[in-house]
Structures are given as structure tokens and as C-alpha cells.
């Protein structure tokens with residue numbers, strides 16, 4: 001058996017990852033402070049003896065805390081770290097801007113120190129936001145991005161950029177076994193209904209019979225990856241040779257306009273809601289003047305290195321996600 005530490009374990013990706021790792025018979029130590037998640041998700045697995053939850057802010061060191069845990073004492077070492085902790089939706093990280101910068105600096109140092117001490121592999125979750133408002137389509141890993149250093153989203157975008165550099169320096173200086181993933185829009189069960197991301201907004205508006213709100217004409221495009229595809233790639237990446245550290249794009253290249261997405265959600269829910277087109281308010285930091293117009297991953301590297309590509313079509317993933325929201 002392996003012992004994995006998952007930071008951000010109560011978040012959307014974290015909850016799905018913990019579930020999968022437990023199914024694969026890992027020992028899992030989850031760490032979270034509920035900055036952008038609800039406590040009930042950390043309690044989902046409490047009956048499972050192979051799971052242990054630690055409430056902690058990852059900006060503060062936690063090697064001692066992990067080493068004093070029940071599962072560490074049982075297993076004696078940390079094999080893998082999945083560093084997910086960080087608010088991922090714009091309203092959340094804009095409200096927690098200074099914390100987001102610390103999470104992506106001090107928080108990343110702390111995860112890397114744990115990896116270094118135990119010679120563990122560490123998968124760190126970066127983002128497609130490191131490409132900013134991209135001038136190259138689709139985005140390939142070698143594209144260096146078009147990012148604003150002084151905007152409301154910079155705490156996250158620049159935070160994730162420096163987090164990659166910190167990981168890279170641990171690789172270069174200490175040969176720490178890093179794996180850098182740049183995640184593109186991902187969705188699925190356990191997304192917080194109030195996190196302000198487009199898929200959750202649309203599904204929840206439609207389920208409540210409210211109209212779906214779209215900025216301008218909804219022509220901006222996005223590609224959406226279902227969570228199971230992402231997690232399959234995480235496990236494949238962890239199994240690659242130690243020399244391969246990425247960064248690697250993980251996303252679904254199928255592109256949809258926001259309007260198309262809204263129409264599919266309405267059709268699948270059989271909703272009578274309409275679409276409201278609203279003007280973009282240039283002063284609203286949460287919204288579209290800071291939103292990239294187009295985002296689509298080039299996943300050639302993932303295909304080559306991981307023999308991976310997303311399998312789940314948008315409609316199929318949306319059906320599963322809608323079922324989850326109905327069950328809440």
C-alpha cells in the first residue's frame with residue numbers, strides 16, 4: 001500500500017481524488033482548512049480506517065503534524081503528495097487574494113519540504129490561467145502566456161506561475177520528484193454549488209427555474225473536462241519516470257461557446273428557463289472584462305507521455321453532474 005497526502009482534500013477535485021485513492025487501496029491523509037469548501041465533504045470518508053483528516057492551513061508548516069498522524073505512524077513514510085489546496089473559483093480567490101498568494105508561495109514550500117524529507121513524489125496543481133488571455137491557440141506548454149500582473153485575478157494567475165517556479169527550483173536544487181499539471185476547466189460532482197463557476201451557475205439556475213445569465217453574447221469559448229478524465233491522468237502522471245516533471249496540460253480540447261453550454265444544460269434539465277444576455281460591467285472584477293475570450297488545451301504532450309486523452313463527452317459529464325446537484 002502507498003500513503004498519499006492530499007492538500008485541499010475537501011474541495012471539488014480533492015473529494016473526488018480521495019474517493020478514488022481509497023478505492024485503489026491507498027492510505028490517504030487529507031488536509032484542508034475549508035477556505036473554499038464545506039466541512040461535510042471531509043466527513044464523507046470518516047468510517048474508512050485508511051483515511052485520516054487533518055484540519056490545517058497549509059501556509060503553516062505541517063511536516064510534524066503529518067508525522068504525528070495515525071496513518072503515518074502505521075505506514076512510516078509518505079509516498080505521494082497531491083498539492084491541491086488553493087481556492088479555484090474567481091470570486092473565492094479574489095476575496096482571499098493575499099491568502100491565495102501565500103498559498104501559492106509558502107504553501108507550496110511547505111508541501112515541497114514534506115516531499116523532500118520523505119523523497120515522495122509531489123503532483124502540484126497549476127492551471128491554464130498561467131497562459132492568461134492567450135495569444136496562441138490552442139495553448140501548448142511552451143507558450144509563455146499573456147498575464148496581467150496588476151489585476152484582480154493576478155493573485156491567482158501570478159500565484160500559480162511562481163508556484164511552478166518554486167517546484168522547478170526544488171527539482172533543480174534537490175532533485176525533488178515534482179509533477180506539474182496545468183489543469184483546464186474541470187467539472188463534476190462535489191463542485192460547490194455557490195462557487196460561481198459557469199457550469200455550476202447554469203445547472204443551479206436551471207434547476208431552480210431561474211433564467212441563465214450570460215455576459216454579452218456568450219461567444220467566448222471554453223473547453224470542459226470531466227473530473228474522472230482528469231484523475232485518470234493524475235494517476236498516470238504519478239507513474240511516469242522521475243525525470244518527467246511537466247508542466248503538462250490536462251484538459252478536454254472540445255470547445256464550446258458559453259451560449260452552447262447554456263443551451264445544452266437547458267435541454268438536459270428539460271428546463272423552461274430562458275437565457276438572459278447581460279452587459280459586461282468593466283468594473284466588476286469577478287466578471288468578464290478579466291475573463292479570457294478563448295481557452296483550449298493542446299494535449300499532445302499528455303497523449304504522448306501518458307497515453308491519455310479525455311473520454312467523457314460534455315453531455316455525458318453534464319448528466320452525471322446534474323444528477324449530483326439534484327441529489328443535494
Ligand SMILES: NC(=O)c1ccc[n+]([C@@H]2O[C@H](COP(=O)([O-])OP(=O)(O)OC[C@H]3O[C@@H](n4cnc5c(N)ncnc54)[C@H](O)[C@@H]3O)[C@@H](O)[C@H]2O)c1
Pocket residue numbers: 007008009010011012013014031032033034035036037038056057058059083084085086087088089103107125126127128182183184185186187192
Ligand atoms: N477545478 C478546476 O477547473 C481547476 C482548474 C485549474 C486548476 N485547478 C487547481 O486545482 C486545485 C483544486 O481545485 P478545486 O477545483 O478542487 O478547488 P476548490 O476550491 O474546490 O478546492 C480547494 C480546496 O483547498 C482548500 N484550501 C484552500 N486554501 C487552503 C489552505 N490555506 N489550507 C488548507 N486548505 C486550503 C479549500 O478549502 C478547498 O477545499 C486548485 O489548486 C486549483 O487552482 C482547478
